[in-house]
Amino acid sequence: MTKVRTRFAPSPTGYVHVGGIRTALYAYLLAKQARGQFVLRLEDTDKKREVEGSDAHIIKSLHTLGIDYDEGPDIGGAYAPYRQSERLEHYIEWGKKLVKKGRAYADPYTPEEIRAFRSEAEQNKKAFLYRHHRPENPPEWDGTRPLRFKSEPKACAWHDAVMGDLHAGEEVIDDFVLIKSDGYPTYNFAHIIDDLEMEISHVIRGQEFIASTPNYLNLYEALEIDRPVLATMPHILNETGNKKLGKRDGAKDVLDYFRDGFIEEAMLNFIASMGWNDGTEQELFSKEELVSKFSLERVGRSGARFDEKRLIWMNGQWIKRLELSDLLKRAETFWGEAGQKASEAERKAVLTVVQDRLKTLTDLPNLTEFFFTEPTPDWKMVDDSKQLAKVLYKNRLDLLRSAAEKLVQVSAEDWNEETLQNTLNELLTDTNTKPPVLFGLIRLALTWAPFSPGLPETMRLLGKEITLSRLQSATKSLGEERAG
Ligand code: GLU
Numbered sequence: 001m002t003k004v005r006t007r008f009a010p011s012p013t014g015y016v017h018v019g020g021i022r023t024a025l026y027a028y029l030l031a032k033q034a035r036g037q038f039v040l041r042l043e044d045t046d047k048k049r050e051v052e053g054s055d056a057h058i059i060k061s062l063h064t065l066g067i068d069y070d071e072g073p074d075i076g077g078a079y080a081p082y083r084q085s086e087r088l089e090h091y092i093e094w095g096k097k098l099v100k101k102g103r104a105y106a107d108p109y110t111p112e113e114i115r116a117f118r119s120e121a122e123q124n125k126k127a128f129l130y131r132h133h134r135p136e137n138p139p140e141w142d143g144t145r146p147l148r149f150k151s152e153p154k155a156c157a158w159h160d161a162v163m164g165d166l167h168a169g170e171e172v173i174d175d176f177v178l179i180k181s182d183g184y185p186t187y188n189f190a191h192i193i194d195d196l197e198m199e200i201s202h203v204i205r206g207q208e209f210i211a212s213t214p215n216y217l218n219l220y221e222a223l224e225i226d227r228p229v230l231a232t233m234p235h236i237l238n239e240t241g242n243k244k245l246g247k248r249d250g251a252k253d254v255l256d257y258f259r260d261g262f263i264e265e266a267m268l269n270f271i272a273s274m275g276w277n278d279g280t281e282q283e284l285f286s287k288e289e290l291v292s293k294f295s296l297e298r299v300g301r302s303g304a305r306f307d308e309k310r311l312i313w314m315n316g317q318w319i320k321r322l323e324l325s326d327l328l329k330r331a332e333t334f335w336g337e338a339g340q341k342a343s344e345a346e347r348k349a350v351l352t353v354v355q356d357r358l359k360t361l362t363d364l365p366n367l368t369e370f371f372f373t374e375p376t377p378d379w380k381m382v383d384d385s386k387q388l389a390k391v392l393y394k395n396r397l398d399l400l401r402s403a404a405e406k407l408v409q410v411s412a413e414d415w416n417e418e419t420l421q422n423t424l425n426e427l428l429t430d431t432n433t434k435p436p437v438l439f440g441l442i443r444l445a446l447t448w449a450p451f452s453p454g455l456p457e458t459m460r461l462l463g464k465e466i467t468l469s470r471l472q473s474a475t476k477s478l479g480e481e482r483a484g
Helices: 017-032 054-065 088-100 111-123 189-195 207-223 254-259 264-272 285-295 310-318 324-334 337-341 344-357 361-372 379-384 395-407 416-433 435-447 455-462 465-482
Strands: 004-010 037-040 103-105 146-148 156-160 166-167 178-179 200-206 230-233
Touching: 004 200, 017 054, 017 178, 017 200, 017 230, 017 264, 017 285, 037 254, 054 264, 088 103, 088 146, 088 178, 088 189, 088 207, 146 207, 146 379, 146 465, 156 230, 166 207, 166 379, 178 189, 189 207, 200 207, 207 310, 207 395, 254 264, 264 285, 264 310, 285 324, 310 324, 310 344, 324 344, 324 361, 337 361, 344 361, 344 455, 379 465, 395 416, 395 435, 416 435, 416 455, 435 455, 435 465
Parallel strands: 004 037, 200 230
Antiparallel strands: 103 146, 146 178, 156 166
């Protein structure tokens, strides 16, 4: 078996979104599965489109997701350099080889002349093909003019590891530019040379390159080289599946997801399963499982839907599975103001209680601040609650008082979840109320937060003294609310 070497070859023209990361991840998984290498190559030949700092940003995105490459611009490797702008002489050398073989020539025309050819074709309602104007005696190529490929127009058929058997007619074959007059190669040429020299076995890339593939095949033939396996990824579609994913639907910078409280395991799992599954019902896959189970054959041909709700669900599942000490580390920058000031032991105790309920780490302040600091009563929350809005003032007061009277009888030693749950159940009978009303009201009186862990856990962690004093403050503020 030939060795597997895959690459991720982004252009440093901005941040990487989930589509780009999916390509990188599949290439990574394929290489790791075969104990091969995964290479990062920066395709920086279009200086006009380059965005400063995006190479560092791409590298950071891959590191944050744990998509580690074996060779790349910042770490080197046996096939260095890995930045196309540092490989210009390689393209020139291959360009010269093609000239020698009679398969490339210097373009003698000015841009105006080419424009005139194009508009002539348009007027005659014909597709413009440069090869129809191929010069008979091109000037010698001295690097000041573009170098063009001398194509051999013919129909072609090829196999794509994802898209299956494909074909195209000779009308799509043309004499494309290999090297521009500024000495930089085009993507069309550079990637083929680099994939060859870097011994890339599988080219995994987006759907936008499929239309040019017949031209690439023509060039592989002219170079007399074996081509790598080609695997084309379908687009990622928006949530409703009716158009390509745009910025607003989630095609944002992947690093933004980390800022928004998503964790690596969930991101990898989610991105991998956009358009791939292992043929079973399994939804949660660790990175190790992805490495062992991934296959290009099971990547779908039609666009995969970007379902943010599913991502949020997965994130909650992966947060649940974290070791407490690990969660503590990852939560570090997400605490609210009071949580930030709390001790590690306090934070740990709180995390134990909320871990199951965290969907993203950004939920932390809402879900935990009341453990660290006295919340301010906000009766609007009660009025806005469907269950509680209809409970009259007097009943609210009675319920809070009954709760305090009942709970004060639980001794400090018995202040545990089981006893508290039983006490709350008794209180339901005593007051003849329904759980959503009684527990909903107590929950708000203790937390004044939109979400919180289960009531017995919350009370256990707050402790007897604070639980009672908060019930009292709520009762007092209810009176003030009424008076005001
Ligand atoms: N530089 C190309 C891009 O960023 C890469 C395509 C490829 O993987 O060959 O779209």
